[in-house]
Structures are given as C-alpha cells and as structure tokens.
Amino acid sequence: MQQQPTDASPHTARRSDAPLTIGVVAPRSGRLAKLGDPLMFAMGLLRSRLRHVRNQGRGYELRLVSRDSRSEPEAARRATEELIRHERADVIVTLAGTRVLPAVADTCEELHTPCVTSTFPWQVYYFGRGATRDRPFRWTYHFCWGLDDIASVFADMWERVGPGRTVGCLWNDGPQGNWTRHQEEGFLPVATARGHTLVDPPGYREPATDFDRHITAFLHDGVEIVTSAATAADLALFHRQAVQRDLRPRLITCSRWLAYPVGATGADDPAEAKVASLVYWTPRHPYRSSLDGMRADELADCYEELTGAQWLQPLGPAYALFEVAVHALATADDPTDRQAVAAAIARTRLETMAGPLDWTTGPVANVATVRLTGGQWKRGDGYPHELAVVTNSGCPDVRLDGDLELLN
Template sequence: MGDRATVCIGVVAPLTGRLAPLGEPLSFVLRHLAPHLKEIRNAGRTFRVRVAVRDSRSEARAARQAVEELARDERAAIVLTMAGTEVLPAVTDACEQAGVPCVSTTFPWQAYGVARSGDAEASFDFTYHFAWGLDDIAHVFADLWEQLPGQPTVGCLWNDGLQGRLLRDERIGFAPAAARRGHQVIDPGAYPEPASDFTAHLNRMRQDRADVVTSAATATDLALFHLQAREAGIRPRLVTCSRWLTYPHTEVAQSQQVHDELAGSRVGTLVYWTPHHPYRSSLDGSSCTQLAQAYEQVTGKPWLQPLGLAHALVEVAHHALATAPDPTDRPAIANTLGKSRINTIVGTLDWSAGPTPNIALIPLAGGQWHPQPHGPRLEVVTNSRTPNVPVTADLVPAY
C-alpha cells in the first residue's frame, strides 16, 4: 500500500424519498468538513481519506444494498448513517453482517436494540450508536408538563408501529417512566400511520378530561389531530411531540394546510442540539453557533437539530480512524469505537459509560416551537438535565 494508503468512510443517507429532509444536514456536513477529511494521521502515518456516499432512498431494501456496495466495492473502513425507523436498523444490521464498523444516531437507544434483535439491551460487535432513551423523552416532557398550572391529565397519540409499541412498553417505554413521575397517562389505543381519523381518540380524551397530549406523530398526522380537535371543541393546553416534530414542520411536510394548522400550536419537543449548546467541533474547532450560521448561509434554510448529530458522526469516524491500531482493519476500528470517549459538537460521547456497550447517551433539554413571522422557532424552555444549555424562552401554553 505504500506510505499513503487510502481509507474509505462510507455514508448511507436518505438523499431521496420521504426521509430526505433528514439527509440534508448530513450532506451539508460532508461538504462543510471536506477539507478536514482529506487525510488522517495515525501513529505517525498519514492516510488518504475517501468519502463514499450512497442513497438509502428512504427504503430499508435500498439501504441494505447501499451497505453491500460500500463494503464490497468501496471497501469502506467505517459506515455512518442517521434517520429512519426502518432504514436505520437495516443499515446497522447489514453492517453487522458484513463486519463493517458502523456509527448511527437519531433513534432512541431502546428502539435501536429492539428493532434489530428484539432486545433493548442487546450487544453488537461492529455497530455503535449515540442518542437518548425513551425514558429520557418521558422525563423531559414531564418537565414541560410540570410547568403548567395544576396536575395535567396526559392523552397519548401513538401509532401502531414500532415507535408506538415501544412507547407503551411496560418495562422500557415512555408510559411507565411518565407514571413514575406521578403523571396520569391515558392511552386511547394505536392508530395506523398515516392516520385518517382521530375521532375515537378525541372522544376518549374528552371522556378522561385529558388537557395535555403527547405524541410521536408525523407533522401531517399531528396537523390532522389538531384540526379535528379544534373542530370538536377540544383544546389541549399543550402538545408534546418527539420524532418528526424535532424538526420545524415547515421542513418535513410539503402541505400548506399542515403548516397553517400547526403554525400557532406551540408544540413542545425534545432538544438535543441547538446553536446555543456550549460545545465545539473536534475537527475544526467551530462552535455550535458557527455551524448553524454556516448551514443557514449555504443552504438558505434554518438550522436543524440533526445538523449537530451529523457533524458528530463525522467527528466519531475521524477519531476512530485516527486512534485505531490499524485504520484499515475493520475489527480494530470497531474495538476502538467501543472504548471511545470523544468531545464533540454535541457534547461528550462516551461508549464506555453507556447503558449498553454499543450506546453513548446524549442528554435532553425541553423545547417549544414558538410562532414567528418567518416560521416557527425552537426555544429551549427547560434545562434541568442540561444546565449548561441556556433557557431561551418561557413555556407558553397553547390555550
């Protein structure tokens, strides 16, 4: 190989299809960090770096094919991916089967394990993940509910897919974690995604006097619920929603009707990264504010929370290749990932202290979308678990 061997970083991203908004931050980060990915130094040797990107097309089958191509044709030393309830497990499973180290994010860690093996605490040899837990979401949402006067009754809006099943799980789910905080959680039952009618859910919430709603719905489904609730004279004081609503609804739904319906709804959500987080990139030293500004200047779009996660993915890959005993040896890279503790633009990622050997945790703050003339703006309204992240606004009840 000579003294200038090449290592390949493979990337599986949703460049097309329904998950494409989740692929945009990763595409930007790869362009933004390209000058820092030309080469790495490892134990006195310099290696060229080549980045190979494959489109998952927002489909599990295409995602698996992408991994096969990266492993076989590109000889990728490590694969990076993010996004998709079905797509992310497809990528990570394919990497595990191919013996290619993989780092992923944007998926609660319990869902990561269950979707792949049926066990939230499963261990893997080649695949590593950083995110938060379903219980973390429950606690940060409880922080939001507890800012309201009185003791709210919480109605659940959960689908019949993997996400909904896990949120309900009696051992690892959202519901038991919220109950342990003393909250009454009413679950009217699952709905198919995409949804067509929430009448039964609204009737149950009216019956049980639920004045707060919590969900993991898409923006489109949440807008439908909000419309039907409004027409039925039901006005929740607050809606908390994870998953898609960590993005501005203007970025993940094309329908103007969805935008109009959610424009003033003041949805509360989880916060894992903002321009106000006090961290810096291990690659170029840029702050969170500088990264967000660069994204907005180049794309003309508002910053997105996954921007920080996408940047951290690349930081982790660079660290693994720079510190592994041999950056061309896949098992050596995987072993290095499992021992890694890295300061990144999303904070410290520590796989040696995770709930499983394959997981590094990110703490959550609580946020709320506040209406603005040019679209909703995410404000941090509670930081009990992230005291170094500044609160930027007060929680405002929807009604």
C-alpha cells in the same frame, strides 16, 4: 438483527496503499429526503478538510463516499452493501429513519463492518434490533437520547400545567410507538413514576387517516395534555380533527419530526397549537467540534449562509458522526482492521459538536447518550417559527430562551 461473534469476514484483502473510507448512507430522495439534508451538508463541508487521518504517526488517505437510501429499508440495505463490498468502506455512518436506520445498522452487523448512527431513540435502536443487556452488538454503535429522557423532559413541561396530569398518547402501532409504551424500557414507566396518568388508545397506522378513536378517548378521560411521536402531517391531522370536536389540549408535546423547522400556518400552526418538542442541539449549545474547533453557532451560521435555509437540529449529530468515525480510525490499533476500528468506537470518549459522547459508560453496550432539553415552537423574526429552549434541567449549561406557553 443481532449476530453472533465470528472471525469470518466478507471483505477482500486491502491493498497496502488503499485509502481509508467513511461510507455515508443518507436519504437523498423519497419521503425522508429532508432528513438527509444535515448529513449531506456536513459531508460536503468536511470532505475537503478530511483528506487524511493520522494513526500512530502514519498518515492515511481518507475518502468520504455516499449512497442514497431512497428513504426505503431495502434500498438502504443495497446502498450499505455497495459501500461495503464495492467502495471498501471501513466505517458506515447514517442518521434518521424509523425503518431505514435499523436496515443500515443490521446490514453492517451482518457484513462485519463498523457503523455509527444517531437521532433515533436508543431503546428502539438496541432492543428493537434484537440485542439484550447481556448480548450486545459487535459492530454497530449509536449515540442518542432515550425514550426515558424524552419522558423526563416532557414531564417537566407537563408539570407547568400542574402535578399528576392526565395525558393522552398519540402513538403509532410501529416500533416507535410500541417501544414508547413498553412497560420497562420505554417512555411509559418514567412518565407514570412522575405521577401522570397516560391514556393510550390502540396505536394508529402511519400515515394516519382518522383520529376519531383517540379524540373520543381523550374527551372521555378529560385529557388536558397530548403527547406524541407523530409525523408533522399526522399531528396536523390530529389537531384539525381535535379542534372540530372541541378538544383543545393546553399543551402538545411531540418528538420526532417536530424537532425540525416547520412552516405551517392556520390550523396546522404549531405555535398556535402550543406544540413543544425535544431539543438536542441549537446554535446556543456550548458545543465544539473535535475535528476543527468549529462552534455550534458557527455551524448553524454556515448552514444558513450556504443553503439559505433555517438551521436544523440534526446538524450537530450529523457533524459528530464524522468526528466519531475519524476518531475511531485515528485511535484504532490498526485502522485497516475493521475489528480494531469497532473496538476503538467502543472505547470512545469524545467532546463533539453533539456534546460529550462516552461509549464506556452508556446505558447499554454500543450506546452513548445525548443530553436533552425541552423546547417550544414560537413565532420567529427571521423565520416563520423558531424553537425556543423552555426547560433545561437535563442540560443546565444551555440557556433558556423563553417561557413555556399554554393554551388557556
């Protein structure tokens, strides 16, 4: 929800000795709880290291405080309000959640509090919340790839099948699907400009119960490739039903949940289905934190050692959220003035664990972009599946791990 600029403030006066506070909204319960793991891990790792921040020679005590979004937009609003009104948060950070992330950002815009978010295509974040190119947000900032970037990466992989492919679209009827099919700002214009024909049946409601209409359309039009932004469960349902009807796409490209490690086998196995996805962070990315110099591979190793689980792509952006927040507090004209902190984010140019971020040259105000490569899930050695980088035209300094595999 876009707000008109105003000098009014919902905040009470700050004590001169009060600490600065970074508020963290993360899904710690509910259906998105797994998506909150990277952010909570980064917070736990940094909490002991981020006790103070210096601004213009003065030291300020710094707190990191979190609240559970409960994976629901209304609960996310309440969590954000509590961090702002009761914990006196100077800046809010969050990532992930098609409905939850916008709820956090909108609440910050309404309550005049700086907010930094990630892992949500920027067109959905920006235009989907009511901003225009001429009327940006005042308080809320974002770094991520765009739907156009996903289309470019996916088209690189489709063209391994051949030029000018007919691609079936498995897109929902929500904000993600509607912006992906947008005629001007989404995925669609980039994909069609590359010579591909998209077959897009009416969007389905999540969670899906049946993909018969999509499969019928794909069979009718001779689809060889399927592209999607489905959840892992919906994609698995589609694949099972497609196999039953003898639709066997040579390649499936899927963003969103398929960027996370998967453990399915049999009919739901993404390696068997030749599922490819976007890649925005791996231990092999040549990125380093501005806070402590930690490298991407060191962060991944630390996560695996402390949790016993496979590294996650969102670890990079999660770590970078704190980097941006601390940088804004350290460079603001007055770190106790939220308007000054928001202005500091707007002029931020920073090398981070998520790569170089630059809000001064973004595609729109409030947005910095993240580089993308293409990846594919393959059978792993230490884990059931590992995400291999198979195309890197969007980020040539990330090495390839293997070749894109297609179904015969």
